[in-house]
Amino acid sequence: MSDSLDVLGIxxxxxxxxxxxxxxxxxxxxxxxxxxxxxxxxxxxxxDEGSVRDPAVIMAAILHDTVEDTDTTLDEIKxxxxxxVANIVAEVTDDKSLPYDERKRLQIVHAPTSSKEAKLVxxxxxxxxxxxxxxATPEGWSQERVKQYFxxxxxxxxxxxxxxxxxxxxxxxxxxxxxx
Ligand SMILES: Nc1nc2c(ncn2[C@@H]2O[C@H](COP(=O)(O)OP(=O)(O)O)[C@@H](OP(=O)(O)OP(=O)(O)O)[C@H]2O)c(=O)[nH]1
Ligand SMILES: [Mn+2]
Numbered sequence: 001m002s003d004s005l006d007v008l009g010i011x012x013x014x015x016x017x018x019x020x021x022x023x024x025x026x027x028x029x030x031x032x033x034x035x036x037x038x039x040x041x042x043x044x045x046x047x048d049e050g051s052v053r054d055p056a057v058i059m060a061a062i063l064h065d066t067v068e069d070t071d072t073t074l075d076e077i078k079x080x081x082x083x084x085v086a087n088i089v090a091e092v093t094d095d096k097s098l099p100y101d102e103r104k105r106l107q108i109v110h111a112p113t114s115s116k117e118a119k120l121v122x123x124x125x126x127x128x129x130x131x132x133x134x135x136a137t138p139e140g141w142s143q144e145r146v147k148q149y150f151x152x153x154x155x156x157x158x159x160x161x162x163x164x165x166x167x168x169x170x171x172x173x174x175x176x177x178x179x180x
Contacts, residue, residue, distance in 0.1 A: 007055050010081070014062045015040065017080060021070040028138035038128060039065055045124040050164045057117045060088035064121050067093045091118035092125070104152055111159025119163040126153050126160075127167055130174045150178040 018039050025035035043061035046052040059081055066072040067089055074093075078086035091114055094103045114122065130153055132138075137146055154175045161168060 011055065011058065011062070014059045014081065018062050018066055021066045021072050025069065027132070028140070029132065029136045030139070035065075035069075038132075039063070042121070042124045042128050045127055045167065046120060049170065050120065050124065050167045052120055052164070054117065056082075056084045056088060057120050059085045060092070060117065061121050061124060063089050064092050064125060068096060088115065088117045088121060091115060092121050108152070108155045108159065111156050114160070116163060119160045120167075123157065123160050123164055123167045123171065126157055127171055127174075129153070130171070134174065134177075147178070150175070154179045 019036045022035040022039070026032040027035055027038060039062050042064060043058050046058060046061055052058065063072075063077060063081070063085065067074055067077065074086050074090050077089050091110075094107065096103070098106070111119070111122065130150065133146055133149060137143070141149075157168070157171050157175075
């Protein structure tokens with residue numbers, strides 16, 4: 001009982017931390033959805049669709065864009081949530097100082113050698129973003145850019161396979177509609 005309460009407490013600490021860090025940020029959809037909907041939704045894909053129960057993976061999912069997109073540092077994540085969670089977040093964090101094309105290329109290169117925990121977060125992140133892309137075109141994106149994102153995401157997912165059948169099946173359904 002006290003163990004499960006500890007997990008609940010730490011998960012809500014994570015959700016609160018991410019909400020504070022992402023506050024003020026919006027998604028690129030026409031409704032300008034609060035950004036926090038994305039990390040919460042990625043974590044929910046893992047529990048609800050992927051049947052993932054590892055708290056470190058769920059915590060990393062909630063935190064997965066804080067270092068990339070806010071002033072959060074990996075040291076801060078390590079201090080608040082431990083090195084296990086911080087290491088997963090590090091694996092799913094792009095180096096924003098690199099040019100766009102290089103960042104995108106490195107995701108394809110690094111996918112196959114990622115840890116299982118990082119692969120799970122990456123799979124759920126891609127599934128969430130591809131579902132968003134099917135719903136609405138992000139502000140300022142051309143149809144060609146949308147098409148290229150589907151193709152690029154399918155290449156990243158190639159390197160993440162053999163990790164979670166349910167999530168991979170959902171991704172394959174999307175790719176069958178968009179990637180020839
Ligand atoms: N589809 C979609 N994406 C949106 C929306 N609003 C924000 N995003 C974010 O945009 C990112 C994809 O856009 P890009 O231009 O390719 O990437 P960039 O932000 O790294 O420059 C995703 O980042 P990410 O989560 O770090 O993932 P990834 O693309 O790096 O895998 C996604 O979360 C939206 O309305 N729809
Ligand atoms: Mn993300």
